[in-house]
Amino acid sequence: MAYTISSTEIQKTTRALQPARPTPWAWLMLPGSIFLAVLFVVPLGWLLLLSFGAPDWTIAHFVRIAQNPAYIGVLRTTLQISCVVTALTFVLSYPIAYALTTGGTKLRTFLLIAVVLPFFTSVLARTFAWVVLLGRNGVINEILLQLGWVSQPVALLYNRIGVIAGMTHVVMPLMILPMLTVMSSIDQRLLRAARANGASPLAAFLTVFLPLSLPGLIAGILLVFINCLGFYITPALLGGVSDVTITMEISAQVVGQLNWNFGAALSTVLLVAVMAVLWLGSRFFPIEQLLGFSDDKIGLDKTARRQMGTQWLMRIGSAANALDRWLPSMGGRGIPIFASFLAVLLLLPVVIVAYLSFSASSYFVFPVPGYSLQNYERYFSDPLWLRATVTSIRIALMATTMATMLGAMLAFGLSRGRIRGRGAMIALVLSPIIMPTVVVAVATYFVLVQVGLQGTEFGLALGHAVHAIPYVVVIVVANLRDLNPTYERAARSLGAGPLATFRTIIAPLVMPALIVAAFLAFLISFDDVVYVLFLGIGRIATLPMRMWEGITQDINPTIAAVATLQMVFATIVIFVNTLLGRRKAQS
Known part of the structure; x- marks a missing residue:
């Protein structure tokens, strides 16, 4: 008879093994x-x-937040920007993380430089780079005008476009690095075994690699979304009057108006939102493991839930075999080429600033x-x-x-x-x-x-x-x-x-x-x-x-x-x- 160990029993055993002092x-x-x-x-x-x-x-301060349409709008703007940036970051980051795991030595070296250098570069410096790129007389508008694609400068700065572009560039390393941590531990022999059993490259990816990379993906999305909720520098410098986020409102209340109690209430709302996201994310993957910690108290029930959550991916493997022949493979170089292009875009803002x-x-x-x-x-x-x-x-x-x-x-x-x-x-x-x-x-x-x-x-x-x-x-x-x-x-x-x-x-x-x-x-x-x-x-x-x-x-x-x-x-x-x-x- 199979015996299932519950998470409660594991925790009791762990507490018993821990020293009293x-x-x-x-x-x-x-x-x-x-x-x-x-x-x-x-x-x-x-x-x-x-x-x-x-x-x-x-509770008057919280009632004021709930009843004032202006503050509800600020919260809605913060959530909208955070969701869009997180989704865009995932789409752009996954190919880079995948190429970092499966590419050759030269490709991995280039991609790693493209990820790590912006990560260590000041957020203020990177945001300033986007001010230079997106301004009315900025680099992008100058290129568009010289190519004749536009007759007058396009409004790319001090609006939602600038905020999303700048924030996506800043948080991409936060998405790539957790995914890379998990992807690096995936045994590539599993992919080769899937191919040997008749799976196409796309089917092998969808049924083997993607499910195994989900923990890093979840952790990356979690980190990026939380950072977006608390972003201040980039929205403040690149956004317009309709792009006020909750962090900007907190700054206005505390620094500008010296309204400490109301600023504290806004900060508490943001803190509760972050804690809720963290709690929800911890149901799927313990983020501390990605940061170098492991804990024996992680229950088997969490592992089971993660495995159940990836079963739907396994069911589309047969469909992927049919879809694969319609996708351009570029001789197997499609992902490396696309990842290299994205890496160039990551480096471009800092290179442009150095050039200017x-x-x-x-x-x-x-x-x-x-x-x-x-x-x-x-x-x-x-x-x-x-x-x-x-x-x-x-x-x-x-x-x-x-x-x-x-x-x-x-x-x-x-x-x-x-x-x-x-x-x-x-x-x-x-x-x-x-x-x-x-x-x-x-x-x-x-x-x-x-x-x-x-x-x-x-x-x-x-x-x-x-x-x-x-x-x-x-x-x-x-x-x-x-x-x-x-x-x-x-x-x-x-x-x-x-x-x-x-x-x-x-x-x-x-x-x-x-x-x-x-x-x-x-x-x-x-x-x-x-x-x-x-x-x-x-x-x-x-x-x-x-x-x-x-x-x-x-x-x-x-x-x-x-x-x-x-x-x-x-x-x-x-x-x-x-x-x-x-x-x-x-x-």
């Missing part, structure tokens, strides 16, 4: 968990209290009339730009120090420690990069006001550290998972104690990951705009803030030079990561 490694999670509790959980709790008008409890940064003109014109370094000379000779750069570096160094130290300890504790409630700890660590940045920044602002740290560089660095810690944890956990345990056992067998083993074996092997994590934490802080808008409250002028003001007030080619320098720094981060990865592989 934390192991020594688990204590390393204490500093980071306290830090996140004070600067992430407490601010969100404070935000919730403010939304209900504490200490004078009321060397223009000899004092304003944007395409093609450039001549080449010059005058935009870079203006940047390096302007004390306002240099002062803002130094400020950004100073804040980023503080944030990087805190995030790297606390994140590394959290990573060791999560990887090697055993403690009750480990799942809750993982959720706490990952939440800052899943929750909308605007909501977290607003909540942090309300708490920093209570201790007088609003508008200070240290207060801003605290906010940046909260946002950077999850990235540090994910990178270090991935490295610790790949460590060969025989090295440690060999050191122990030779008489080395725990501290000596850590100092001579573990620390040198983890150091490359720590360096990459520190670089990424620095980059996250250095490129931030949202936290500066809410926590800086006009007192702190960072480099991205100077760019923000320049884009919103007076666009000039100097901004292109600054954006290019940011992209160069991102390229250095990628190069260092690749170099350290090769050294690790050789060692």
